[in-house]
Amino acid sequence: MPDALRPSLSLPEGRTKVLLHSCCAPCSGEVMEAMLAAGIDYSIFFYNPNIHPVKEYEIRKNENIRFAQAHGIEFIDADYDVDNWFDRIKGLENEPERGERCTQCFDMRFERTALYAHEHGFDTISSSLGISRWKDMNQINGSGVRAASRYDEMIYWTYNWRKHGGSARMIEISKREEFYQQEYCGCVYSLRDTNRHRRSQGRERIALGVKFYGKEDLITEAKRQTIPAPETALTSPVLASDTAKT
Numbered sequence: 001m002p003d004a005l006r007p008s009l010s011l012p013e014g015r016t017k018v019l020l021h022s023c024c025a026p027c028s029g030e031v032m033e034a035m036l037a038a039g040i041d042y043s044i045f046f047y048n049p050n051i052h053p054v055k056e057y058e059i060r061k062n063e064n065i066r067f068a069q070a071h072g073i074e075f076i077d078a079d080y081d082v083d084n085w086f087d088r089i090k091g092l093e094n095e096p097e098r099g100e101r102c103t104q105c106f107d108m109r110f111e112r113t114a115l116y117a118h119e120h121g122f123d124t125i126s127s128s129l130g131i132s133r134w135k136d137m138n139q140i141n142g143s144g145v146r147a148a149s150r151y152d153e154m155i156y157w158t159y160n161w162r163k164h165g166g167s168a169r170m171i172e173i174s175k176r177e178e179f180y181q182q183e184y185c186g187c188v189y190s191l192r193d194t195n196r197h198r199r200s201q202g203r204e205r206i207a208l209g210v211k212f213y214g215k216e217d218l219i220t221e222a223k224r225q226t227i228p229a230p231e232t233a234l235t236s237p238v239l240a241s242d243t244a245k246t
């Protein structure tokens with residue numbers, strides 16, 4: 001990636017060490033390479049108990065591990081505590097994306113990120129989540145700042161990774177690396193709602209594990225051989241009753 005095209009990057013307020021919450025390889029690829037190019041000291045923190053089902057979680061995580069290892073970046077693999085995630089989201093199952101459910105989801109992930117950073121000598125946290133055009137950056141920054149404010153020494157770095165060609169480089173890197181391309185945000189409710197939308201458009205349901213950047217020609221054949229992702233098969237009683245209506 002031509003570093004000359006990137007603006008010079010430096011941490012705010014003389015900060016020295018970043019714990020970067022990563023949601024997935026496609027979103028973090030550009031963020032990681034930009035920080036590497038700038039010589040910023042950072043580690044990856046993968047804490048995403050929102051991702052459902054576990055097969056999807058493992059695929060997204062392993063793609064991120066592969067990329068981190070290729071760049072020699074420390075990868076911290078945190079808990080997949082789905083029970084706590086469902087507890088936190090209770091009552092918000094039917095919220096739309098970018099609504100209160102997502103605020104709670106971001107809060108939970110960033111609170112854990114900030115705690116780990118506090119306990120392990122990082123003075124800054126940030127996230128790859130904001131590079132996605134599907135996300136509300138103000139919502140993400142709000143959650144990040146709230147989480148960091150729990151600790152006197154910590155800040156949340158609100159850098160806009162989409163700007164200065166960041167969004168385009170995110171796609172370029174994803175194609176170059178042939179990253180797995182997820183087709184829904186991550187939680188079971190986003191899977192449910194995306195599939196509902198697809199069906200309303202006469203489209204097929206999402207098939208997990210088949211779509212990769214730069215390999216579009218392989219998708220059709222792979223889908224023929226893959227069972228569609230279930231919308232049910234959950235441990236949450238709320239969801240079980242909800243999806244039974246679909």
Ligand code: SF4
Pocket residue numbers: 050051097098101102103105106185186187188189190
């Ligand atoms: S839609 Fe995405 S951000 Fe919102 S609750 Fe689900 S996984 Fe979290």
